[in-house]
Amino acid sequence: xxxxxxxxxxxxxxxxxxxxxxxxxxxxxxxxxxxxxxxxxxxxxxxxxxxxxxxxxxxxxxxxxxxxxxxxxxxxxxxxxxxxxxxxxxxxxxxxxxxxxxxxxxxxxxxxxxxxxxxxxxxxxxxxxxxxxxxxxxxxxxxxxxxxxxxxxxxxxxx
Numbered sequence: 289x290x291x292x293x294x295x296x297x298x299x300x301x302x303x304x305x306x307x308x309x310x311x312x313x314x315x316x317x318x319x320x321x322x323x324x325x326x327x328x329x330x331x332x333x334x335x336x337x338x339x340x341x342x343x344x345x346x347x348x349x350x351x352x353x354x355x356x357x358x359x360x361x362x363x364x365x366x367x368x369x370x371x372x373x374x375x376x377x378x379x380x381x382x383x384x385x386x387x388x389x390x391x392x393x394x395x396x397x398x399x400x401x402x403x404x405x406x407x408x409x410x411x412x413x414x415x416x417x418x419x420x421x422x423x424x425x426x427x428x429x430x431x432x433x434x435x436x437x438x439x440x441x442x443x444x445x446x447x
Contacts, residue, residue, distance in 0.1 A: 296338075296341045296342075296343050298343070298447065301324060301326065301334065302334060302338060302343075303447045304323075304324045305320065305324050305331070305334055305335060305338065306338065306343070306344070306445075306447045307444070307447060308320060308323050308324065309335075309344070310443065310444035310445070311444060313347050313348075317331055317332050317335070320335070350443065353406040357408050358406035358407060358408050359406075359408070360406060360407040360408065360409070360412075360413060360434065360435070361404065361405075361406050361407075361434070361435040361438070362403075362404070362405055362406075362407065362413065362416075362432045362433065362434050362435070363402060363403070363404050363432070363433045363435070364402070364403045364404075364405070364421065364430050364431065364432040364433070365399045365401070365402055365403075365430065365431045365432075365433075366399070366400060366401040366402075366403060366421070366424070366427055366429070366430045367399055367400045367401075367427070367428055367429040367430070368400050368401075368426040368427060368428060369426050369427075369428040370426065371400060375425070375426045376394070378425045378426065379401070379424060379425050379426050379427070380392070380394075382424050382425050383401075383403070383424065386420055386424075388405050388406075388416065388420065389403050389404070389405050389420075390404045390405055390406065391403065391404040392404075403421075413432075413434075417430070417432070
């Protein structure tokens with residue numbers, strides 16, 4: 289089991305910086321500083337400290353899956369034949385090697401893993417199930433839930 293890092297102490301200014309950057313990650317430092325009422329140099333120091341402490345894990349561009357021809361989203365529950373450390377490690381490595389799988393969570397309860405992926409149409413969904421899911425090591429059962437409508441989707445944490 290991985291150990292968790294000690295919680296970083298955030299003050300109101302750090303929280304404000306994080307709130308702004310989670311919505312507008314490409315914002316220039318000068319504009320960010322203005323929005324959080326700091327000098328650009330003080331703002332830059334704080335952002336650097338948040339990065340160095342692992343609070344800001346990375347910067348990414350979020351792509352609209354519909355805009356790139358993948359309008360469907362599936363959340364798929366996966367159960368493995370056995371839950372030994374070796375079986376789990378093999379499955380997890382195989383999942384990491386599949387670029388189409390966006391998220392994989394090891395979950396508590398009656399199921400083992402939850403995957404998220406996008407697809408372009410029914411044929412692509414079928415291909416994913418037969419060529420990817422069914423070939424993952426140790427998979428004994430899967431159950432997909434197809435998203436009909438997204439009510440809320442965010443990457444921003446409440447800080």
